[in-house]
Amino acid sequence: MYRTIGLVGAGNMGTSILQGVLKGRIAASGRIWVYDKIAARAKLFARKTGAHQASSVGELFRHSDVILLAMKPQDFQEFAAESRGFLRKDHCLITILAGLSTAGILRAFGKKVPVVRAMPNLGAVVGESMTAICGRDRRSLSYAEKLFSGCGKVARLSEDQLDLATAVSGNGPAYFFHLMELLEDFAAKQGLPRKVATELAVQTAIGAALLARGADVSPAVLRQRVTSKKGATEAALKVLKKKKFGRIFRQALTAAVARCRALRKNA
Secondary structure, rough: OOEEEEEEEOOHHHHHHHHHHHHHHOOOOHHHEEEOHHHHHHHHHHHHOOOOOOOOOHHHHHHOEEEEOOHHHHHHHHHHHHHHHHHHOOOOEEEEEOOHHHHHHHHHHHHOOOOEEEEEOOHHHOOOOOEEEEOHHHHHHHHHHHHHHHHHHHEEEEHHHHHHHHHHOOHHHHHHHHHHHHHHHHHOOOOOOHHHEEEEEHEEEEEHHHHHHHHHOOHHHHHHHHHOOOEEEEEHHHHHHOOHHHHHHHHHHHHHHHHHHHHHHHO
16 A cells, blocks of 8 residues: 655645645644745645655655645646656656646656546535546556545545536535625615624525435425425525526536636646
8 A cells, every 4th residue: 555645736636635644643643744936835734744855856756655635737738847857756746736636647747657637626624625537557546545535535436527526516616605705795685784694694605515415304494394385485586497597507507617628638
């Protein structure tokens, strides 16, 4: 089994994943190395957690079995060119970079090693990510599943399903933030203090999510249960149905999937 992890890119997502790894005791801080081209970021994370800061790409690869790629996607090609000489056949690459296929990653490095693509979401920051993973190597896929379980739930998919998962869960927090934003804005414009309006929207979202997670029925059934005939909830939902909210939202998701595919083709 892989023993050490090397993180490339000490931004919010990469460090949140490793915070989950440490909290879940999936790996000890002494077995984690961190590199960022902005050295201060890696230094800060290393200081806070006890992980090692790698002073160079070569040092990171030398001390790591698993390389977690979490830099900005636009920095990947330069990084791959700089580091391909350090990549060993016994390395495993785990990437959270949107728009980069397994074939594209291997082509950039010029070597054949196990690759796992993962699409976590912003929930990783609070340990509640939904991460979709795909890969062909069973050993590395099992390790990635364990790794991402430290910051939330994990689902295995095929690579051709990852664009869909990106549109639904990878981008998903933004959709819920937007709904909270709309609720907050309506309440504030109708006279509620902005702070109270925000709390109403956010706490309602939290309660609904927890109810849905703990229920033994679908969200559709839960929605039906809280919709009384001729009540206020029904009045609101009738407007959404009449204005074809469902169709509009499906069009939005379709646009997100199409954009994911376009980014991948152009990578």
